[in-house]
Amino acid sequence: MQTNLKICRGCGQVKDITSDFAVDRSKKGGITSRCKECCRQSSSRRRSLRSPEQKEADAFRRSEKRRAANPEARQKINCQARLRYGANRADQLRRNALYRKRALEKIKLREKVRRTACADLLREQYASYYLRNREQILARNKIWRLDNRERRACSLARRRAAVLQRIPRWLSAEAISQIKEVYARARQMSEASFLSYHVDHIYPLQGRYVSGLHVPENLQILLASENLKKSNKWTPQ
Numbered sequence: 001m002q003t004n005l006k007i008c009r010g011c012g013q014v015k016d017i018t019s020d021f022a023v024d025r026s027k028k029g030g031i032t033s034r035c036k037e038c039c040r041q042s043s044s045r046r047r048s049l050r051s052p053e054q055k056e057a058d059a060f061r062r063s064e065k066r067r068a069a070n071p072e073a074r075q076k077i078n079c080q081a082r083l084r085y086g087a088n089r090a091d092q093l094r095r096n097a098l099y100r101k102r103a104l105e106k107i108k109l110r111e112k113v114r115r116t117a118c119a120d121l122l123r124e125q126y127a128s129y130y131l132r133n134r135e136q137i138l139a140r141n142k143i144w145r146l147d148n149r150e151r152r153a154c155s156l157a158r159r160r161a162a163v164l165q166r167i168p169r170w171l172s173a174e175a176i177s178q179i180k181e182v183y184a185r186a187r188q189m190s191e192a193s194f195l196s197y198h199v200d201h202i203y204p205l206q207g208r209y210v211s212g213l214h215v216p217e218n219l220q221i222l223l224a225s226e227n228l229k230k231s232n233k234w235t236p237q
Contacts, residue, residue, distance in 0.1 A: 201219065
């Protein structure tokens with residue numbers, strides 16, 4: 001009786017142990033119960049059933065694991081990439097613009113999956129980047145505001161118009177006084193704690209699915225980081 005043969009549980013054929021089966025130390029005999037070909041076919045079927053969102057999420061997780069596993073090698077690769085980009089910047093920008101125009105929907109899907117599947121990781125990365133480069137970011141934002149006064153003014157005017165349109169006519173003088181008190185309290189909290197506090201609308205004034213009013217009952221005080229993270233979204237409780 002030959003001992004180097006085994007029946008595959010997938011296809012039922014008798015195959016050679018050394019060449020047709022993979023090593024699996026969790027099994028009793030130390031090899032897989034199915035042959036390599038059956039395992040490949042099973043993996044291919046599973047991959048074909050995955051949605052595009054799952055594929056993008058898996059690819060992003062694998063790339064993040066590779067970066068975390070070998071940071072020194074990743075730093076070397078990043079340095080080489082920056083040198084290549086500096087030497088061929090114009091050509092690279094042209095190719096990037098063509099790719100974005102050709103694969104716009106694919107890029108949007110990838111970014112959406114990346115933000116939802118790895119929200120905590122991205123939030124930590126953004127916070128760490130901001131702490132390391134806070135002065136440069138503030139200086140860059142100031143320069144942008146000075147160079148884009150018209151766009152800044154347009155944005156502020158649109159915001160003021162949105163607030164005015166969401167102030168109901170039946171709002172009493174007492175309610176207006178309460179609104180002012182909320183803003184004053186937020187300023188006092190910021191000055192006392194050396195943290196930045198914002199007055200947020202629980203139901204956003206310009207929400208996608210729901211819009212609230214500029215009334216005292218729709219106001220809350222949040223940390224600036226929490227308010228910026230919330231943006232104009234509303235999540236049902």
